Amino acid sequence: MSFARARGNGPRRGSWRPDFRRPSVANHPTTTTPAPPFGDLLDEICLTDLEKSASDFRDSAVIRDPVTVASFNWMRTAKTGKPTIVIPGSPPRWTPPKGLTQLREDQGAFFRDRNAAQYPQHPMEPAIVAGIHSNPDLATDINIVACSSTLGNLLRFVRHQEKSFRILVELIDKTLFLIRRENSPTELIQGVRGFGHTFPEAYNTWDPDVKQSTSHQRLLRYNFGGLHLLVRFEADGYLPTPNNEVSKPLMSPAKTSERFDIENLTKSFKAAQVQPEEDPIIPSSGNDKLAVKQAGEAVSQDCIFDLKTRSLWKKNQDLLSEEIPRLWVAQISNFVTAYHERGIFKPENIVIQDVKRDVAKWENDQNSVLAQLVAVLHILISKAHEQKDGRFEICRSKEGDLELRRQLADAREALSPSVKKEWVRSSEIVLGSEKVDSKDATNTLSWDDGPNNDYTACTDACHYCGGCTY
Template sequence: MATSRGGSNLHWRNSNPATDSIRGGSAQRGIRGGRGSRGGRGGRGGGNASTPKRDPPPEPDIVAHPLGELLQTIRISDLSLEAIKTSKPTDITDLKYVASYNWMEGDAPTIMIPGKPPAWTPLKQPLRLKEDAGTYFRDPNGAQYPRYPAEPAVQAILNSNPTFPTSEIDIFACGSTMGNLLRFVRASSKAFRFSVEVVGKTVFFVRKENSPKEVIENIHGFGHSFPEAYTTWEEDTKGSSSHQRIVQYNFGGLVCVMRFECDGYLRDGTNQVDQKLSSSATSDENDNIIVQALKNTSVSHVFSTTDESLSIKTGGNEVHQQSIFDLKTRSGKYKRDIDMSDFLPVLWLKQIPNFIIAYHDGAGLFRDIRVQDIRNDLRVWGQEHKDDIQQLAVLLNKITKIATEDTRGLLEVYCAGHDLEVRRQHGDGVHSLPHSLRAEWEGMSDEAEESDDSLGATNGHGRSNFSYGDEDENDSSDEDKDFTACSADTCGYCGTCSY
């Protein structure tokens, strides 16, 4: 449990060099010129200590977006039996940073590579914040670039490391898709669906909402206004709206690449900027300075309405994995600590080592803020949930096997109850990457395989028994298709139509 130090409004637990260096922070919030929006962070929010006030996510709309042919139904009971027989390791090992990028504000979809998370810069004195107000998308990547939501992550990887060994990667996923699968094996899942595509030797899991413009309804609390006040986009990343991080690790006999949004990072002592309030200003004047700065900060996310290609710029710098954190806010008026069992599973998947929980008085004043090193908590959670983790490993292996054995390699995972269904994508399907980028990822896999004389002949996709079918038919240019009739009711969320 956190303990207070020297009467500060910040509470600390499990101190480490990263957290011990942030006792101060920038109180002069007027220096935040160029601060970007922080939309899309639906996982934080306000509410009471146990249940955030937020509408549940909508059910997948299978009328507007029909399901394809059913290939296999997977039940938790089946996974339990197979988990007993398997010897696949249940630990996450060989964790490494791969790449990162920031989404930039503006009408045209633009990322900065490698970017950098916003820095934790707590107020020295608590200030009453305004409740969240704005538009927040469920899937920031899909909202920013609906045409190919996975493209920015792949571009970040290949731009950061042109010789990245794509042939070694079994799964390319995000925190949402992997989190849904983990919740499924723990029998606590809500309805979800996501796209699956085989590219080279890699199975891509791509998040799929009913629409890329789907927003989080009825937001209450301070889960967006708090990070606006307590974290800062630094000079080299001004104009950013979110930071996306990509890591790689081994799990269940598979090499997995995981992309997730990072809430911020803890600066070390050498980089800490300690901005103090002017000694000539009164307390009220200082509060007015901060309030005005916060008023000038927008926390809505801008939806990209253009059909432009993704723009890439260079900026920022890589941040060590041990410095990043996840952030949540809760009401503290009921004097109940947050239930970490709600968050540890996904934090374990993302391997985020630090967690900040900020409690407010019910009206936006935060006096209890705890910066925690949760690495030991993640280890304990993994040990206590070995059965669930083993079943997740079995499930991932089953999905990848089904996908790689399918003749087209364009599938989707759908779950609306106790069973999980693996289906072919309806109609022509939707690719996760543009043709040129798919070819580059596949080509790098092919080059790796061609250097191994022990392998048999492949079909150009890095697999001896795999093809997309008629590639020209399924990947023709937009000029060959008529998208003008699409509407809100008929659009299949292809990402390329006029709607």
């Protein structure tokens, strides 16, 4: 398990606390899991074949109209490991201690893909659940659903960067889903070193109503290359604003609907109480239904930051240029760099940058490369339509081409049948019209927490049931 010294100065720095942000995994082997078998080769995408088609997308190879459509927090749950999220959740707040802070180096084991570990049946489904809860017409005109990892790996491919990866591809209605695939949902990061886990615990604070959170996930919608994308990513934290620490709704008023409230989430998503737990997080058994509840406050994307820690001797190196592609994918404009000397962090060595202009300049400079990324996305959509089941797998080995392979039986579907039905239905909803009756729209999703559905004990802190420990 990871530990960080307590905040502040004086004797308190001699105590230790568990890392609540990225909990380690109990009783998990650290050996590498064997890769799943590969299906038959269907086709290949080579970079040399993209040059001609990419030229048609140079004018549109920029991200336009980004907006956060939903967010949620993964919660530390009871020892049963029942997967639980809260909507909209809140990212941890930047609360740096005064003076220098001595931290212990990261220890323990950490999941490669938190979403897959917590909900291995359908890792993208919690984001879709949160999205439909916030926006009944979420699927309208969406061409691609991805995460920062899958989109980032395709970006690495067109940038000629060495990286092996596998991505499951599935066409649902008119939308292409790109699902990250590790060797196992509980695959662990090997050789964890540094302070990338203990530093956030010491310098960030979860707000009281989401204090049992383990991560904050966000769902962005933007236009890129003539395509409408939904992109999920994990936020490291947020910078409180001087006058209003929680600001801006997730969507503009035109995209929200009062008829889609806490009582209107699918019956298959049973709400559960979130109990305090000091033990490491336990991965889902794979058969648990997603538990959903309401907590947190929406935080503007403008306040979100990405965080990196580095040794002090690297302070004069250009770290930002290495990280900009990730910031671009997630449209993050604040970058926090914390430099340390043998685990000692001083305020003068913690740098907070507004990188919006840097990201915009990178996007302009990388126009030809991003046009190739657009070309790849269009090819993937076309190839999915050619398959009878709309499914295949993208495989890449280090610096190789993209191999499009047949999915084998061990590959899970992107969404469960019930959520897939809601996704298709949400694509048919046009707010302000009679295409779908408003009564029918609200009845498609409902909130049900089973037999103990007494909300009379709700507190001002959590706005939910008094059975929780917030």
